[in-house]
Amino acid sequence: MSNSNPILKLVNISINFGGLRAINRLSFQVENGQIFSLIGPNGAGKTTAINIITGIYHPADGEIYFEGQALSRKRPHQVARMGIARTFQNIQMFQNMTVRENVMVGLHTRTRSEFVRCLLHTPMVRKEERAVRRRCDEVLEFLNLTPRADLLAAGLPYGDQKRVEIARTLATAPALLLLDEPVAGLNMQETHEMSDTILKIRERGITVVLVAHDMNMVMGISDTITVLNYGEKIAEGGPQEIQNDPGVIEAYLGREL
Amino acid sequence: MENRKEYEEVSMPRSLRHKDVICFAILAVVITLIPVFVESKYHLIVLNIIGLNTIVVVGLNLLIGFAGQISLGHAAFYGLGSYFSGILTVNYGFPHWPAMVVAMVTTGGIAYLIGYPALKLRGHYLVMATLGFGIIINILMGELEQFTGGHDGLIGIPPLSIGSLTFDNDLKSFYLIWTFVFFCMLAARNLLRSRVGRALRAIHGSEVAANSLGVNTASYKVKVFVLSAMFASVSGSLYAHYITFISPSTYDFYYSIQVVTMVIVGGMGSLWGSLFGAAVLSLISEALHVAKQYHVIAYGVFLSLMLIFLPEGVLVSIHHFYQNRKLKKLLAAEKGGLTG
Secondary structure, eight states, X not given: OTTOOEEEEEEEEEEEETTEEEEEEEEEEEETTOEEEEEOXXXXXXXXXXXXXXXXXXXXXXXXXXXXXXXXXXXXXXXXXXTEEEOOSSOXXXXXXXXXXXXXXXXXXXXXXXXXXXXXXXXXXXXXXXXXXXXXXXXXXXXXXGGGTTSBGGGSOHHHHHHHHHHHXXXXXXXXXXXXXXXXXXXXXXXXXXXXXXXXXXXXXXXEEEEOSOHHHHHHHOXXXXXXXXTEEEEEEOHHHXXXXXXXXXXXXXXXX | OHHHXXXXXXXXXXXXXXXXXXXXXXXXXXXXXXXXXXXXXXXXXXXXXXXXXXXXXXXXXIIIIITOOOOSOHHHHHHHHHHHHHHHHHTTOOOHHHHHHHHHHHHHHHHHHHHHHHHHSSSSHHHHHHHHHHHHHHHHHHHOHHHHOGGGOEEOOOOOEETTEEOOSHHHHHHHHHHHHHHHHHHHHHHHTSHHHHHHHHHHHOHHHHHHTTOOHHHHHHHHHHHHXXXXXXXXXXXXXXXXXXXXXXXXXXXXXXXXXXXXXXXXXXXXXXXXXXXXXXXXXXXXXXXXXXXXXXXXXXXHHHHHHOTTOHHHHHHHHHHHHHXXXXXXXXXXXXXX
C-alpha cells in the first residue's frame, strides 16, 4: 500500500450537516484498476462520501486527490471533466429523452460545440455528432441496450434504467466510476448480470468505487473493502478480512450480550 | 430471430432525421402557397401575427420546455425589440437592419443581467425576477415619453426593405415574417439535436445528473435564457417594422401569459408544438376579439383545462402515446421470445 500510486485519495475528510458530523476524519485510497467497495449500515456516510468526491458537497476539512490533483473546491461539472463519473442511489433518469439521447449526454465532456455552432449546425457539429453516435452505439451494445435505444427512458423497467445510468457514465470515458447502490431493487438474476458488468468495466481499465448493501456481490467482486459506521472508517481490507472482523460484525449485527 | 425483426422495426434513428427534413419541407411549401389561397387582408394579418408569436414561443419553449425554467417577462423582451428598433430608426435615423441587430444584442445583454443572478439561486427565482422586470419595462414604455412617445405610442416606424424591395404590405410582410419563422425554427431544431440541446433537456430531466456528466448547468441556464430573449427581440423588431406603430399596451403582462400558454398548449419541449400552440391561441384570441373583456377569462380557463387534462401539451401527448405503444410492443415481443 505504501509504495502505491492511488488514483483517488481522501485525507482526513470531515463534513457537518447542521450539528451532525456526517463524516469524521475519513481517509482511504483507491488503487488504480481496483474494485473498491464502501459498505456500512444505513446512514454511515457512504453516499455522502461520494457526494463529496464529486463536488456536490465541499468538505469542512481535509483534502481529496484524484490522480494527484486536489479536488475539494471543484464543482461537479469540473470533477466530471477530470474523469470521474457516478451513478445515483435514486435513479436520475433524463425521463424526457430516449435511451440513446441519455447516453449521448454522457459525451458532453468529450465534445465542444457551443450555442452558436449548434444553432447553425456547422460542419464541425456534424462531425462531432457522427463521432458521438458511434461511441454511443458502442456503449449501448456493451450494456445490451441496443434494442432499447430509441425508447423514452421514462417508461423502461427499473433494471433497464439502472443500466442506462451506467451507460451514460461510461460514455464519459471515465478513469474512475462511482456506483451508488447499482443493484438496490434488482432481482437475483439482474444483480448477477450487474456484477458481471462491473467486472467487465474494470477490465476496460476503469477503476470502480462501489457502494452496495448486497454482501454476496460485494464479497464476490471487490479487491478492497472499506467499512464505514457513523461517518468513520472502522475496517479496511480484502473480503476475507472484512468478513472476519469483529468490529464489522458488531456494526452490522450488534454486540453479543 | 423473430425478436430481432421487431427490434429493427422499433429502432429507427435514421428515419427520425428524415421526418424532420420532411416536416421542414412541408412547412416551406405551405408558407409559399398560403398566399395563393388566402386573399383577404385580414387573414394575412392574422397569419402574420401567428408568425410573430411563433418566433417568441419557439424561443420561450427552449427555456421552458427544454431547460425547465419559466419566464413571465417575455412581453418585455418582445417590447425591447420593438422599442429599440423603433427608437433607433425613428429618433436617430438608424438603418433598420443594423437597428434590429443592436436591439437583439442589447436585449440579450439585459436578459443576461437579469438571468445571471436569478438563475444562480436554486428554485424558481427567475419567475419572480422576470415578472417584476416585465412590469417595470412596461411602465417605462409609457413614462419615458421623450424616447418612446409615451402612452400615445411611437409612430412612423419605417418598413423593412432589402435593396428596392420594401416589405410595406401584408403579403410581402407575410413572406418576410414567415421566412424568419422558418429559420428560427430550423435554428431551434439544430440546437435541440445537438450537444447543447441535449444538455438543456438533461437539465430539465435531472439537474444533478446533468451536472455530474459535466454539463455546466448554471451557465447553460443563463445562456438559454439570453437566447430566448433574443428570439423575442427579433420578433418584436419585425412587429414594429410591420405595424409601423407601437404602444405600451401591446407589451403588457397579459402578453407574457399568452406566450407561456402557447408553449403549454403546444407542448413543453416540442418544436412543432410551438407552432401549433401559437397558431391555435392566436386564432382563439382573434375569435374573441369582439369581446375583449372575456379574453383573460378564456385564456385562464383554457390554461387550467390544459394543465389538468393534457399537462404535456397536445402534440407531446400524442407523441408519448405512440412511444408507450412502441415500448409495450417491444416488451411483449421479448416476452414472447422468452417463452416461445
